[in-house]
Amino acid sequence: MTGENRRDAHAPAGRGAAAQDETLRLLADPATHGGQAVRRIDTHASAVFLTGTRAYKLKRAVTYPYLDFGTLEKRRRAVAAELRLNRRTAPALYLGARPVVRTAAGGLMLGDLQADGPDPDRVAGTPVDWLVELARFDQAGLMDRVAAEGRLDARTVDRLADAVTDLHARAEPAEGAGGAESLEFVIDENAQQLTAAPELFPPAEADALIARTRCALEAARELLDRRAAAGCVRRCHGDLHLGNVVLIDGRPTLFDAIEFNRQIAEVDTLFDLAFLLMDLDRRGLRWAANRLLNRYHRARDDLAGLAALPLFLSLRAGIRAHVAASARAAQADADGRAAKQREARDLFAAACGYLDPAAARLIAVGGVSGSGKTTIARAVAPEIGRAPGALVVRSDVERKRLFGVAETERLPERAYRGKVNAAVYRAMFDRAAAALKAGHSAIVEATFLDRSSRAHARKTAEAAGAAFQGVWLSAPEETLKARVDARTGDASDATSEIVEGQLTRAPKGEIAWPRVDADGPPEDVAARALAVLGDR
Incomplete structure (x- = not known):
């Protein structure tokens, strides 16, 4: 069985289930929580009580083929495991273990919170059950x-x-x-x-x-x-x-x-x-x-x-x-x-x-900085290949990876020269080739100013036995400059001056890749690109 199915399964309660009735009444009683209202949520394996700023989760004394909470010790170990595993990702939510204690008078009460996990030796009284105590959160945030x-x-x-x-x-x-x-x-x-x-x-x-x-x-x-x-x-x-x-x-x-x-x-x-x-x-x-x-x-x-x-x-x-x-x-x-x-x-x-076959494709998106390559690649990717769409490989990201820096850390000018550029393109194509080998489509986006880089893209697809398509994005110079000047928190280091230099090197006239007008709203440009690619 899988976890998500098991959480909805039905099975007979364990022998200790009836003994938990008293615990359930204790937790449902507002008096236990200083008079605060209590909301109860039941699942097949637990009962959760929401009150004030806290949530208390009781593991039911049940046994399934995949789950055994049938004894107090097994439930204690499960509480310890839940705290340990979920504190990897949500330490602020998982506050600790709280014992349900049998008092000298014979009744039940909540013991002291044990932030380090359930330890019977630190309980004043006789523990009859263990709770996971959590901080409540706004359900609208789910x-x-x-x-x-x-x-x-x-x-x-x-x-x-x-x-x-x-x-x-x-x-x-x-x-x-x-x-x-x-x-x-x-x-x-x-x-x-x-x-x-x-x-x-x-x-x-x-x-x-x-x-x-x-x-x-x-x-x-x-x-x-x-x-x-x-x-x-x-x-x-x-x-x-x-x-x-x-x-x-x-x-x-x-x-x-x-x-x-x-x-x-x-x-x-x-x-x-x-x-x-x-x-x-x-x-x-x-x-x-x-x-x-x-x-x-x-x-x-x-x-x-x-x-x-x-x-x-x-x-x-x-x-x-x-x-x-x-x-x-x-x-x-x-x-x-x-x-x-x-x-x-x-x-x-x-x-x-999800099992329907879909041939792997390599799509190259080129154009000078500011033409919207990343935006369009991301918009197009969900429509390409098998679910959930193509892998997007950015030259700007591969460059930062090559230098071992954060994506938003600016690189010096030498990082954009001949040998480095060649290494960046190799890394980009290697990554795309790995996806194609796995049968997954990929989109590579870079300036592709040099004819050799455009040829390399096609050869990468051919070597993998994948179809290849390239598109070239173009927009007015003022639009390109305005876009790069407005960027924040992006892997690209392009400036208006860099755009000017790239325009002098960009291919003029007809090229093998169809041109796409990249001026206008991203959704319009993406629609034009998909039309060229034959996907819309």
């Missing part, structure tokens, strides 16, 4: 709500990518875990759950999807095993969808990582990321999914893994499809059940679509 309400912007997506990148970089490698074999049980469960709802997932369609998924796994088997051996399987989040990310002071904060089952959380880092990519994409936010993927891969040299991305996306969508199908029964009315049914069908269609 990223699924932000996305649904149209409040998601590029800066937030970049910050989300940085948060995931940081988690994956710091997460402990899971030796002996992962690889192709670890995904076989996911496929088996998808097969079982999809065939259990034939009214939503016609058997012939479900069988076809599972067969294609197994073929995709076989094709990626060697890659997945190699990635596992290289340390790409780590103790990740495990349940990384938008509902488990919240904006705090404008920064995406990951929380509620899987603590109860290592098999769910010890996964390939790209499989962990794929949950977010799929969640964004199925909400009609492919631009955000593409930007997230690009930002993530600018920080991690992980391009070979793109070959497994269609499989990862399809598995995530398939999992969520049967979760939505199972959730129909829990809906209070017909409208709710119908909504879950539509969601299940849409996710099933997405799971099928």
